[in-house]
Amino acid sequence: MSVPGNHVSTLTVPLRWGDMDAYGHANNTVFFRFFEEARIVWLSSLDLGGPEEPTGPIIIKTSATFLKELNHPATVLVETYADKAGNTSLDTYHVITDAETGNVYAEGYAKVVWFDRKTRTSTPLPDTLRALAAG
Numbered sequence: 323m324s325v326p327g328n329h330v331s332t333l334t335v336p337l338r339w340g341d342m343d344a345y346g347h348a349n350n351t352v353f354f355r356f357f358e359e360a361r362i363v364w365l366s367s368l369d370l371g372g373p374e375e376p377t378g379p380i381i382i383k384t385s386a387t388f389l390k391e392l393n394h395p396a397t398v399l400v401e402t403y404a405d406k407a408g409n410t411s412l413d414t415y416h417v418i419t420d421a422e423t424g425n426v427y428a429e430g431y432a433k434v435v436w437f438d439r440k441t442r443t444s445t446p447l448p449d450t451l452r453a454l455a456a457g
Contacts, residue, residue: 325415327405327456331364334421337396348392357416357430360400368450377445383433390427397421407455410444411435
């Protein structure tokens with residue numbers, strides 16, 4: 323599997339029993355929560371975009387491809403990749419794999435836009451993120 327961008331973060335997350343749906347597997351919304359958590363932990367590790375800061379990330383587009391059923395109990399790795407940077411945006415990708423077997427459960431994408439919380443408009447992407455981007 324080839325993921326675009328530079329690897330920037332890995333987050334280990336246990337699947338909770340409550341993440342399961344009536345069909346006995348992780349609900350599709352859980353994957354988006356995993357992507358979100360990985361993104362927030364990564365940005366926090368860079369001291370960027372915290373809720374007290376004047377600027378931060380918003381997501382304007384996201385998607386997922388579900389490749390394998392995820393069942394409890396499981397622990398997954400959420401790998402995050404930074405790809406192309408624009409003036410105010412960054413393309414990010416995620417891959418969710420089983421921490422023990424390496425099986426790939428899902429791939430995801432999110433376009434992050436850097437946002438000025440006072441003016442409610444996009445603002446230039448921090449240089450720290452631009453430096454991590456591919457290409």
